[in-house]
Structure formats: C-alpha cells, structure tokens
Amino acid sequence: MNKKFLSGVLSCALASSMLLTGCQGASTQSKAPESTGGASSAAAAGQITSDPVELRFSWWGSDNRHKAIQEVIALYEKKHPNVKIKAEYGAWDGWQQNILTQLGGQTEADIIQVNYNWVHSFGKGKNVFLDLNTVSDYLKLDNWDSNYLKAMEVGGEQAAVPHGMTARAFLYSKPLFEQSKLSYPTTYQELMDAGKVIGKNNTATGAENKYVLLNIGKECPDLFIAQMLYNKTGKVMQVAGKVQYTEQEVAAALEQYNAFAKSGAMPTFQQQNAMANESNPDWTSGRGGSIYEWIGTMDKYLNSYKGGKAKEEIAVAPYLVEKAGETPNIYVKPNLGYAISKNSKNPQVAADFLNFFFTDEEAVTALGTSIGISSNSATLAIQEKAGLLKGIMKDGYDMLAKYPQTVLDPYFEDSNVRGARYAALEAYRSGKLSSAEAAKQYISKQQEELDKLFK
Amino acid sequence: MNRVSRFSLNAAFRYGVLIVIGVFLIYPLLWMVGSSFKENLDIFGTLAILPPKGRGTLENFKSAWQIKSDHTLPFYFGNTMKFLIPKTIFTIVSSTITAYVVARKKFVGKKFVFTAIIITLLMPELAFRIPLYLLFRDVGLLNTFAALYVQDIFAAGTCSFFIFMEIQFMRSIPRELDEASVIDGCSDLQTLIYVIVPILKPIIITVGLLCFMWGMNDFQGPLIYLRTPDKMVMSMILKQQLDGDTMVVYGKLFAASFMALLPMIAIFFAGSRYFVDGVANSGGKE
C-alpha cells in the first residue's frame, strides 16, 4: 500500500515534468514549418504559395454565425487544399479580454474579427493590426466607400475593413398605436404627446404600464440623447478629441429626456425592467410601443415580439426630428470589422481569404445575414442577388437611406469616453444630480477621457 | 413511550425546518427547470414553474442536446472532464501533502510557509492572468488542457484555499494519534496515509467536491487558455448561448444548464454520502 502510494506520487511528479518539457519540444517544432512557409510565400512574390499554410481565424458571435463562417472556411479550403484555417470562436461576453490578452502575448489569430472601437482604442491611437494597404493586391479595398474605409483607418493605416455599416432605428408595434388612434410620433413633441395618451394610466411600479418607446439599459438612452443633441444643435458629439456641446445644450436635452419619461412616453430609471434586451417583458407582451435598436440586429426583436408570432404587427418608423419635415444627419458606424495580425506569417494568404470572404458568391451566400448586410459593394451585390436583403432589416436600411449620414467619431464608443457619459446620464436619471450638474459632468468627464487619448 | 413521542416530535420539527429552508432554496431552481420547457415568451414576467397549459415544449432539450451542429452536449462535458479530473486529483494530493507538512511537522521556515500560503490565498486571480498567460505561451501550454491544471500539480492556483482548509482541520485532530504512529515506527508518509488521511476523509472529499464544482464553473480560464472549437468546455458553451446579435433562446440555455447540472448533482450526492462514513470511521477509531 505504502509503495503503491509512493510510486503514485513519483509518477505524478514524473508525468508533470514530462508534460512541461514535452510541450516545450512540441512548441518549438510547430514553429519551424510556419516560418519556412512564410519565407517561401515571400519568395513567390505575388503568387499565393502552394506550400502548406495554416491560418487561424478568430471571431465572436452566435451559433448561426459560427456555422456560417465555418462553411466559408470549408469552401476556401476546398479551393486551396494547401491552406488549413483553424477556427477560434466564442460568445461576445469576455471575448474582448481574450483578444486583448492574445494581442498582448502576440499569439493572436491571423485573421481577427474586430469591433469598431477596438481598432482605435486598443493602441490608443496607434494601429495594432497589419496595415491592409500592404496586402491590397490580395484584398481589394476599392470595393468600399472611402468614408467607410476611413472609419477604420488609424494613424494613416488601414487597420481593418468594415463588413457593414449600421445605425439605430425605431421599430414599433402597430396595434398599441391603433388602439389609441395615434400614428407613430415623428417629432420629439409628438413623442411627448403620445406618452400622455398611451401612458396615462401608468403607475410608479405598475406591471401593466404602457410606453411609447422602451428606451432602456445604458446604451439606448445614451445613443438617443446623442442623436437628439445632434438634431437640435447640428453639431456632432466630438471633433478631434473635443466635446462640441455647451452645458446649456446638454442640460436642455437631459431635461427634455426626463420629461419624456415623466409624461409616460418612456420608462423612468426606476420603472425599467432589468432585462434590457429583446426578452424584456414589456416588449414581448406588446405594451412597449417601440424600441431603438441597431438595424443589423433588429431581427431578434421581431422574433421575440409575442413569441415571434406577430411579425406583421412590427414596422420601422421614420427617425424622430425636432421640426416636422426635417431630414437630419443620422449617426452610422461600422458594424463588424476584419483585421489581419501584424504577426501573421502569411498575411497574403490571410488577405486572399478575406477577399474570398467578401467577394466569392458561394461564400457570401453561405454567410447569409449572419454578420449582417454588407457595405462592401461586391458583397452587397451578391447579397442582393441571393435575395438575402429582405424583411425588417431591409426596411431599416431603406429608411436609413432616406437620410444623410454621419460616421460616429471613432472615440464615441471608447469604453472610457462612453463610460463617462453613462455615469452622468445615470446620475441624472436616478435623481442623484440636477440637470445642470449632470450636464457639466457629461462634458467635463468625457473631455477628461478624450484628453488622455489625444495627449 | 413518552420518550418515543418526544423523539418523533423532535424529528418532525427538524424536518419542518429542513423543508422550509428547502423551499426558499429550491423554488428558484424549479423555476429554472420549468423554464427549460417553455418558449421565451412564457418565461419572463411570471414565476409559475409549469408552462401555460398546452404550451410546454421539449424543443429546448433537443436543441440543447445537439448544442452545436458538429457536437452534442456530452462531447463538451467530456472535454470538461479532461481537465477537471486531473485537476481534482492533483489538487487533493498536493494540498494534502503540503497541509500535512505545515500542520504537523517541525522544519525551518515553517512560519514563513504558513504566512506565504495565507498571502497567496488573498491574491486576486485577475492580476495573474496576463503574466501567467505569457508564461504558458512560452512553455507551449496554450490550447492544452494542462494549462488548466498545471498549477495544481505544484499546490498553487486555488490549492492555497484547500491547504489552509486542511491545516485548520488537522489542528483539531489530537496530536497523540500521529505521535503514537511515529513511536510504532511509521515514516511520515506512512503516518499521513494510515493515520491522517482516514480521519481527514470528510475534508478530503470536501476538497475534491469544491475543486470539482469551482473548476466546472470557471469560465475565464478556459476562455483565455483554450481556443480551438474541439477544446471547448461546458462553461464556454453555456456562455455561448448568450449573444447580442441574435435572439437568446433562454429555454435552451436553461435546458443546457439543467443537463450540465445533473451529473454534478449525482457526483455531489455520491460524495456527500461519505460524510456519514467518515464519522463512523473516525468515531470507531477513537
């Protein structure tokens, strides 16, 4: 018994030391072929190598995206039998930490799906990915609108290419307004008036409360107010690291926002259900008249509304304006981007794959709308041909097309900058700060964070 | 006669208390299990356990079983076991040995070692993520299950908790027992195995159970150290059901969580049986 135990301990120790050394050996071995692969592809100059190449592609998303992208990978591998692409994917939650850690350790995948703000904020104004101009022989950049490309340009380098552009839009449920003999509001004043009708029986905690607009969570109110400020003043949030608004302008917008909530048009800070997503019971039951959501992901609200059994009751509404008849500039932003690692041994192959991803008919069809509607003209043409543009998402983009557009400042979504706005809004909405105090904080704290980025 | 009725009254009272507490603890869980038979619309805004009449569905369980197009739930459970079983074994062995030495032996630097164990216990794990990631990268442990248990071989990682726990526990065991065994001519290792371990049985099982349960729920470690789909573990798969871009099917999430929970409950049930044995054994020896 005693001997048995001893030998157990010994073999454990032995196994663990073998494990360490064994893996070390393996890692040096696996590095060798990669570097020769890179060298020969460089020698082939312009011609994609016929040597075996292994690439890694990382993305986050939901199940249908995982399935779709893996299908595209299989298509590419069939056409290029020497290339193996390893998939690395997960859910959004925690993914940023994962990518940051990998980038810090220079172990990131060759091809990386990126978020708009990552491109700018990760390197604090310096590009941390491969400049895609260096592989533009393989990845055709002229398929993009130059404005859209510019959104993902960092320090003069093309850090990533956007897959699509997206904007917030209003999605409303018709029955609630028909019952009250109202049409969906078009101006901020009408929003307020509709609230007085639809929300007239609302109580402080009522489970049966009705609202015109379910603006809940942190992001929705923030974007709503940002667009409102833009409509009212004609100025964007920030230009070259400077907040553009005065305290009076912000305070006025905040007060108006709170008036919406008081009139019954929107839930107050206390009234909002903590399920700030498509499963919010106020929305799924049809008591919340509308939501303000990214066009690219609107579909989920359609599917959750009354269990997905009343899709015909939902429509896209025009944007709210200050005065009837106006067509203000609407904020848009790149939806998802794709970047190539600076440490990639085979950047040309990676670029070629991305080009395939965006322009191959089979690939684009396989992707469907799992990553949204594209802003790449070649991709869009295929998506249109394949009949992928339909339903509510198409309605949303059609509505957006009626308005002039402004690309959101790259630092609008920087988590520090945005966090400063969130904090001021929450403090005001929960009654902790007055509108003047909150407005002051909204500007000064945001400016402080911007200064750190622009020093 | 009187004694018997007093006894049964007492027992009834105890069962009463157990059941009342149980209701508070278990009702929320039943809601979750019930929700795995519901469609999204029927889940929120209600705390009824059962789905509305005629609306119950088994669809969630079907889709949760075939949780990915290429693999079913047991595949990911298997992956979880691939690191969890070695992790638990290494934790038990290394923690028990270390705890025994610190609690029972005299050696130079004993105070230092004990303090060091306490200090490592306090350190926020988050701080170590990046340095350890770089270390694992350099020794080629990334994307291997070993990255998740290599620390436990050396009594590091979460072992500090367990070492401290066992030390505290050993302190309540009378010293005469191991002194007697030394007089009988046993070596340290023999004393540990034949004298200490049998008495420690309940606590060793507790260490194993806790290590197993905590490891099962750890999400950050696997997320950072493992990266290919064939290495995904249960906690990652459950998290993957939540994504901002498509509608979350909560019923499926609950169904998958419930199925993942069942083997754990079985393991726990089997483990907690040993508490009773543990008592009988140590009681018999004294």
Place this chain on the structure above:
Amino acid sequence: MRAGRKRNFAPYLMLIPWVIGFIIFKIYPIVISFVYSLMEYPILGDPEFIGFDNYVHIFTNDDVFASSIAATLKYVLIGTPCVLVTSFFVAYILNFKLKGVNLFRTAYYIPSILGGNVAVSILWIQLFDINGPVNMLLGIFGVNPIFWLTDESFAVITLILLKTWQFGSTMLIFLAALQNVSQSLYEAANLDGATKLQQLFRITLPIITPMLLFNMVNVLVKAFQEFNSAYLITKGGPNYTTYFLNVYIYDQAFMNGNYGYASALTWILLMIIGALTALVFSSSKYWVYYND
C-alpha cells in the same frame, strides 16, 4: 539514528512541489504585476515607467475608485456575516441524524453548484424585478414595492442575498467540521445533563473554531473578489453602488487596456484584503481553540 535523519529531511522533500509552485505561479506574477503598477502600461503599447503616479491618481483624482471601494466594503462587511451565520445554521441542522438528510444536503448545495452561471443572473433579475415575486411576497405583509435593482441602497443588498443563497461551499466546510466532532464528547455532556444549547456553545463551537476562522477568511477574501454577480446582474449600477473593485480592475485591464493602472488597483485591493485578514488572524488567538 537512521530514523531520526529520515524525519529531518522528509518535510523538506514533501514541500518541494509547493515551493516550485509558489515561486513560479505566485511570486513571479505578483512581482511582475507590481512592476506593471509603476508603469503607464497599455497592454498593446510601449510601457513607460511613471513611479507611483498610478497610485497618486487613484487616491487623489478618481471618483470611480472611491465609489468602488465603498461598494466593495459594504458588500464584504454585510455579506460575510450573512453567509457565515446562514451556512453554520444550515450545516448544524444538516448534521442531525435524520433519515434522508443526505438528500437535503444535496438539494441545499445545488444553488452553489450553479455558481456564477448566466442562468442564475437571469433568475435573480426576475426574482427582484419591481413587479417580481420578492416584492409580491413582501406585499402580503404590507411592504411597499422596493426597487431592488435600481435603488442605490438596495442594489448591493440584492447581490448580498444572492451570495447568501449560494452558501453551499461554506456550509459544506462547516458540515465536515461538525462531522469531526467526536461523538464521545456529546455523550459525556449528555450524561452531565447539559442542554442542546449548552452543548452547542460549550462543545461544538469551540471545537470548530479553526474551521470558523478558515471560513471567515475564505468568505471575506472571496467577497472582496466578487465579480460575476455585479457584472451580470447590476452592471455595476446604479451610480456605481455595485461597481466592486474586481469589476473595476477587469474594466481597466481588459475593456480599457490600462494594464498598469489595473495592476495598481490590484495591489491596493491586495493591501486592503491583507489588512483585514491580518486583523482577523490577530484577533483569532482570543477565540480560536487549537488542539496543538
């Protein structure tokens, strides 16, 4: 003679794995993190040595840190006793010799198996909704609805209740300790005519004080490092009243990429935990009973 030599070396040999682990997995990363804390260190940029600037900024010019510390301390100081009392009470009951008690043990532990699972966070949001069942239940006793998740003073309570609900691990450790109390002691006490309550305070509690100390330190440390519940349920709000230090550190390191600043915060957290634990330990000689 030979036996004596053997006994001298054995402890050192048996400690070797721990020493290796301590140096590689504890000392090395913590030292590195201290060095980082003295730097302006964006994960992806070039680090720049700035001395104690991070610390100075944290203490003089960081409102979020102040809120975060307040939230963390509130959570720890209220939450720890709640968990300890509940778990001891339940362990005490579960230690009764009753038929089927094993079933209850398992049932009581299930909430803790779920841990920080996302399903639990969704459950909690539902339970503590303004119109949720907790408020309904309180309504029966005439209590006005409480804004559990959006009121500054209640949000942290909601999270403490979750922590208390998941008392399983602590309970399990108490249970193991109770199992180890020799039956002969109770038998002797019974003969002396001691009541159950006297037995609890004179026999049971003193004997398990080493494990009570362990649980106290354990719960305290874990509470200081709470992350999941705040991250998933309240998102740190309202107004940072549940923005625990660990969430702040996570955001600074992995959302904002300020690894240097995050390391400095980590060290402050470490110091606070260290100070409180030292307090617990130094007081322990007055109330912990050791057999050695």
